[in-house]
Amino acid sequence: MAEAKTKPNExxxxxxxxxxxxxxxxxxxxxxxxxxxxxxxxAKMWGPAIVGFGQYHYKYASGHxxxxxxxxxxxxxxxxxxxxxxxxxxxxxxxxxxxxxxxGKGCLYIKKVSxxxxxxxESMIKNTMxxxxxxxxxx
Numbered sequence: 001m002a003e004a005k006t007k008p009n010e011x012x013x014x015x016x017x018x019x020x021x022x023x024x025x026x027x028x029x030x031x032x033x034x035x036x037x038x039x040x041x042x043a044k045m046w047g048p049a050i051v052g053f054g055q056y057h058y059k060y061a062s063g064h065x066x067x068x069x070x071x072x073x074x075x076x077x078x079x080x081x082x083x084x085x086x087x088x089x090x091x092x093x094x095x096x097x098x099x100x101x102x103x104g105k106g107c108l109y110i111k112k113v114s115x116x117x118x119x120x121x122e123s124m125i126k127n128t129m130x131x132x133x134x135x136x137x138x139x
Contacts, residue, residue: 005047006046006050006068007046007067008044008046008052008055008067009045009046009047011045011048012045013032013043013044013045013051016045016049017029017032017051023112024080027112027113028051028073028075028080030113030118031051031073031082032051034118034121034122034125035053035071035072035125036053038071038122038125038126038129039054039070039071039129040054041053041054041070044069046068046072049074049076050069050073050083051072051073051074052068052069052072053069053070053072054071054129055068055069055070056070056132056136057136058136070129070132071083071084071125071129078111079102079109079110080109080110080111080112080113081107081108081109082107082108082109082110082121083107084108084121084124084125085103085104085105085107085108085124085128086106086128086131086132087131088124088127088128088130089127089131090127091127094123094124094127095108095124097117097120098117098120098121098124099115099117099120100115100116101115101116108124
């Protein structure tokens, strides 16, 4: 099985975020603050472009397994990708209240933080954390 490319590393979150434009950087630090508060974990680089918080080990029925951050985000061209959608109960209702976004299978895409309700995002992160703790015994 191929080795995962997205692994925690010692790269500097601050140096990574310094490469973004001023508005994006401000939004990123808002997300860092919120995710650190909710997870109780410090921001850490995962791979070359994901700012992650916490870690858990997953193993699927297919046998595929690995380690990944509990929640995280990445400033991408044109949007911020938030990794906060793990399939937690109530997720659809929260998405309906979030504000301007697009959702993929496991990602939430926003243009800027001011487009969304941060209280709703906080609830989503809490739900995701609880879901992961129950499903994968992530602590």
